[in-house]
Amino acid sequence: MFEALSERFDGIFARLRTRGRLTDAMIAEALAEVRDALLEADVNFTVAAAVVARVAERCRESELSKSLTPAQQVVKVVNEELVRVLGGETLHIRYAATPPTVVLLVGLQGSGKTTAAAKLARWFKQQGRNPLLVGADLQRPAAVEQLRVLASQAGVGMFSDPVDPVATAAKGLDEARRLGRDVLIVDTAGRLTIDEDLMDEVARIESVLSPQYTFLVVDAMTGQDAVATAEAFNAAVGINGVILTKLDGDARGGAALSVKEVVGCPVAFASTGERLADFDSFYPDRMASRILGMGDVLSLIESAQREIDHDVAESTVAKLRRGQFDLDDFLQQMQQIKKMGPLSGIIGLLPGVPKEIKNAKIDDKDLARVEAIIRSMTPAERRDPVIVDGSRRLRIANGSGNAPGDVSNLLRQFREAQQMMLKQLGVGGSKAGGNKAASAKGSKSKKRKGGRVTPRSSKNLARNTSDTGRSMDGFGDLEQLAKQERLGAGAGWPTPGWRSKP
Amino acid sequence: MVPLIVTLAVVVVALSLTAALLIARGRARRGTLSSGDQPTPRPAESPPTPPGAAPRPTESAPEPPIATPRPLATQEGQAEPPRLRDRLGAARKMFAAYATSVLARGSISSETWAELEEALIRADVGLKTARKLLADLRDQVTSGAVTTPADLMAALETLMGDTLRRVSGDSSLAFEPDTTNVWLFVGVNGVGKTTTIGKIAAREMASGRHVVVAAGDTFRAAAIDQLELWAKRAGAGFVRGLPGGDPSAVIFDAVQHAGARGSNLVLADTAGRLHTKANLMEELKKVRRVAERPPGKVTEVLLVVDATTGQNGLAQAREFTSAIGVTGVVLTKLDGTAKGGIVVAIQEELGIPVKLVGLGEGQADLVEFDPEAFVTAMLH
Ligand SMILES: Nc1nc2c(ncn2[C@@H]2O[C@H](COP(=O)(O)OP(=O)(O)OP(=O)(O)O)[C@@H](O)[C@H]2O)c(=O)[nH]1
Ligand SMILES: [Mg+2]
Numbered sequence A: 001m002f003e004a005l006s007e008r009f010d011g012i013f014a015r016l017r018t019r020g021r022l023t024d025a026m027i028a029e030a031l032a033e034v035r036d037a038l039l040e041a042d043v044n045f046t047v048a049a050a051v052v053a054r055v056a057e058r059c060r061e062s063e064l065s066k067s068l069t070p071a072q073q074v075v076k077v078v079n080e081e082l083v084r085v086l087g088g089e090t091l092h093i094r095y096a097a098t099p100p101t102v103v104l105l106v107g108l109q110g111s112g113k114t115t116a117a118a119k120l121a122r123w124f125k126q127q128g129r130n131p132l133l134v135g136a137d138l139q140r141p142a143a144v145e146q147l148r149v150l151a152s153q154a155g156v157g158m159f160s161d162p163v164d165p166v167a168t169a170a171k172g173l174d175e176a177r178r179l180g181r182d183v184l185i186v187d188t189a190g191r192l193t194i195d196e197d198l199m200d201e202v203a204r205i206e207s208v209l210s211p212q213y214t215f216l217v218v219d220a221m222t223g224q225d226a227v228a229t230a231e232a233f234n235a236a237v238g239i240n241g242v243i244l245t246k247l248d249g250d251a252r253g254g255a256a257l258s259v260k261e262v263v264g265c266p267v268a269f270a271s272t273g274e275r276l277a278d279f280d281s282f283y284p285d286r287m288a289s290r291i292l293g294m295g296d297v298l299s300l301i302e303s304a305q306r307e308i309d310h311d312v313a314e315s316t317v318a319k320l321r322r323g324q325f326d327l328d329d330f331l332q333q334m335q336q337i338k339k340m341g342p343l344s345g346i347i348g349l350l351p352g353v354p355k356e357i358k359n360a361k362i363d364d365k366d367l368a369r370v371e372a373i374i375r376s377m378t379p380a381e382r383r384d385p386v387i388v389d390g391s392r393r394l395r396i397a398n399g400s401g402n403a404p405g406d407v408s409n410l411l412r413q414f415r416e417a418q419q420m421m422l423k424q425l426g427v428g429g430s431k432a433g434g435n436k437a438a439s440a441k442g443s444k445s446k447k448r449k450g451g452r453v454t455p456r457s458s459k460n461l462a463r464n465t466s467d468t469g470r471s472m473d474g475f476g477d478l479e480q481l482a483k484q485e486r487l488g489a490g491a492g493w494p495t496p497g498w499r500s501k502p
Numbered sequence B: 001m002v003p004l005i006v007t008l009a010v011v012v013v014a015l016s017l018t019a020a021l022l023i024a025r026g027r028a029r030r031g032t033l034s035s036g037d038q039p040t041p042r043p044a045e046s047p048p049t050p051p052g053a054a055p056r057p058t059e060s061a062p063e064p065p066i067a068t069p070r071p072l073a074t075q076e077g078q079a080e081p082p083r084l085r086d087r088l089g090a091a092r093k094m095f096a097a098y099a100t101s102v103l104a105r106g107s108i109s110s111e112t113w114a115e116l117e118e119a120l121i122r123a124d125v126g127l128k129t130a131r132k133l134l135a136d137l138r139d140q141v142t143s144g145a146v147t148t149p150a151d152l153m154a155a156l157e158t159l160m161g162d163t164l165r166r167v168s169g170d171s172s173l174a175f176e177p178d179t180t181n182v183w184l185f186v187g188v189n190g191v192g193k194t195t196t197i198g199k200i201a202a203r204e205m206a207s208g209r210h211v212v213v214a215a216g217d218t219f220r221a222a223a224i225d226q227l228e229l230w231a232k233r234a235g236a237g238f239v240r241g242l243p244g245g246d247p248s249a250v251i252f253d254a255v256q257h258a259g260a261r262g263s264n265l266v267l268a269d270t271a272g273r274l275h276t277k278a279n280l281m282e283e284l285k286k287v288r289r290v291a292e293r294p295p296g297k298v299t300e301v302l303l304v305v306d307a308t309t310g311q312n313g314l315a316q317a318r319e320f321t322s323a324i325g326v327t328g329v330v331l332t333k334l335d336g337t338a339k340g341g342i343v344v345a346i347q348e349e350l351g352i353p354v355k356l357v358g359l360g361e362g363q364a365d366l367v368e369f370d371p372e373a374f375v376t377a378m379l380h
Helices: A003-019 A024-040 A045-061 A070-086 A113-126 A143-154 A165-179 A196-209 A226-237 A254-263 A284-291 A297-307 A310-322 A327-339 A343-349 A355-359 A364-375 A379-383 A390-400 A404-424 A436-447 A478-490 B002-033 B089-104 B110-122 B127-142 B149-168 B193-206 B223-234 B247-261 B278-291 B312-324 B342-350 B371-379
Strands: A101-106 A131-136 A157-159 A183-188 A213-219 A241-245 A267-271 A279-281 B056-058 B180-186 B211-214 B237-240 B265-268 B296-306 B328-332 B354-358 B366-368
Touching (some): A024 A045, A024 A070, A024 A254, A045 A254, A070 A284, A101 A196, A113 A131, A113 A183, A113 A267, A113 A279, A165 A183, A183 A196, A213 A254, A241 A254, A310 A404, A327 A364, A343 B002, A364 B002, B089 B110, B089 B149, B180 B278, B180 B312, B193 B211, B193 B265, B193 B354, B211 B223, B211 B247, B223 B237, B237 B247, B278 B312, B296 B312, B342 B354
Parallel strands (some): A131 A157, A241 A267, B180 B265, B211 B265, B328 B354
Antiparallel strands (some): B354 B366
16 A cells, blocks of 8 residues: 555665665665655645654664665655644544534635535534534625525524624624524635734634634645644634545645644544535545555545446456456446546556556546447447457447557457456466455356456466566555455444544 | 556456445445435536526626625725735745845855755745756756856746746737637636636726626536626626526527627636546536637636645646646735745646736736746745
């Protein structure tokens, strides 16, 4: 799971083999790579330096020099350090003895406060509370209207008085008391930290409300400025929780680390989509992997949960194992994958994918070409491409607007891919300790009729796809990983859900 | 095509496995959790507009009973637009520290280089672009063209200025007199698309163009109202659809409406979307296709980028460009503490020019991108 960062170390520690001793220079180089990785993930410069310094300390102390795999060791230390910073104390909502419990949301313009307010209201409602939303953003045109619409979607009451933000907040508090609401969530206008008047205004709102919780709303795409923002808001109103938004994109999210390091209080919630339900607790371990570019498998799984049909997936695996995965299945899979976003983005999230594939230039337009070729084939041809002879090839080529060479290329590659997929699944005994059921099922495939891939032919894989075949060995642990995740799920592994942090 | 098929195969196996093993569980959980929820799903594909939902142009809808924005100092009766340099006062301070430190050294040392790299990274220029710029400077030092720290600072300023001017020298927006020009505004959520349209509408109206503003964000709650207020302030025409309706239908209507009235400029708002969402990027492509129908012609596709954006800005620019061909960047919120250096990387990697800069929430807080001022603000 740690390839992305350890790949960076390849060159550095490769010299170990020739020289046999780990030098300070090597460690320094590795640490410089760590720093670069953090900076590329938008971790603030100062924060990155602090993290690297702590990692350096631990690397010196630790058994790094004795370790046979110093690269893995460094990665492990870095990962632990990030999880430590991101994790730590978790947020327990403590409700006020005299209701309402007041929650104030602050942040820059466009960070996602209004949506977060509504999501939070829905969340409290699911906790059995009875929240009231207050729209104190009188600045942005139609912000109050936006909150009104979202509040009704969440089935939560909403109050605003378009005169003055501070007065609105105060009246909202009275209103909550009058209506007997036990939670009050106040949305405020986005503001720049250098705008003294507006910072003063938000401080006055804070003192009028004396909120139990003041959450800073931070866009996951934020760059270096995250620290300045967090510091300023913390100084003005005192932050005791962070809500990270727009995590459903592909930003590495170093801002999470920066903000956490600066304000020191927990990241309370993560916002992962535009629907009100896309709101979740925050998982430090996932965030650490994401920042280190180690593939956010769990996010990928969630995306798959949304987009991929479970029955189709199951039958695909079964077909793959039996070696019966044909071009029709391939086409169907392509459709599902396309729904999840650009291919390069998906690959980026997959752990352990060989470098050759990660680095390959992928143009989603080529997908369309592949699709066109397959669509120009008859069902019989898709089932059994062996029957594609010269004249059929020409017809397919013409039908899809490609050259006959493209068609044979595709068919040849598909044959290789079929074999590779079998290998990935551990069918044909190539994977020691692989899934027993898979091997058992796989052996049944020997009975199948000709023309398809057999376990025997899959043994020739390394030769057939010598350029990619070898690197494939690094892959294939996904099943293992997915299983761990499933086992872990029963044992308290964090799963998406509506619940307060343990 | 080799990598593509192999890649697909890898992805197929990986996803099928995880999906087969895990989805059942996820479903069950989600199912119970989302009960009682009324999400407003965004359409996976834009459905054809039902006849009843046809967008209708409104010229004089009553003022909706919503908050009026606090008047800004720069907004009312302002003769002169704000100047980039003046508004970047706060941003200057930080960089000044580096400049001072670099200049304080008698000679160019390894610390000098480290400090310059740090300064560029803190401005969100990104490692790759920063190193490219510094490598260029090193050559100048090696060749003897630059010898003192003061020269070095000046050389960096010149280098960045020249680099930016090469692509972003001309900040005018394309306009063809004999058609209905459509300027499309796109970007991720919350970057300032709608506000920028409000500002540009005012600017173009002031320069004598007849502007129609199209409320292409039918998704976000109250987005239509927000844009309508901006259109009113600018005195521009306004075409809206129904919330939840087909955005391309709204744009189509706006173009037809503008054509019929002899308006020659349509400013098309779109809902914020993450560039990773394939269905939403498809929706944009359709918007663009529809906007091209006569008499419409898309003459600008402006990607709005928030100055606080980090390295993800590059991915945004790449994906929006590959989907609908971005012609320029509008950099917003440069009135804050963020430096917006990501636009340097966007320009360097993708060749997309920066055209305009947003400097506040008022109607007049928009200026043309000025490479010199931008660099000066960064380096002093
Ligand atoms: N300080 C500052 N704020 C800005 C600027 N441009 C926009 N904003 C603010 O940023 C927030 C978001 O702006 P919008 O125009 O609603 O952004 P959008 O991209 O249309 O947002 P969505 O439609 O929700 O995706 C608002 O509060 C704006 O007032 C700017 O240049 N400076
Ligand atoms: Mg908008």
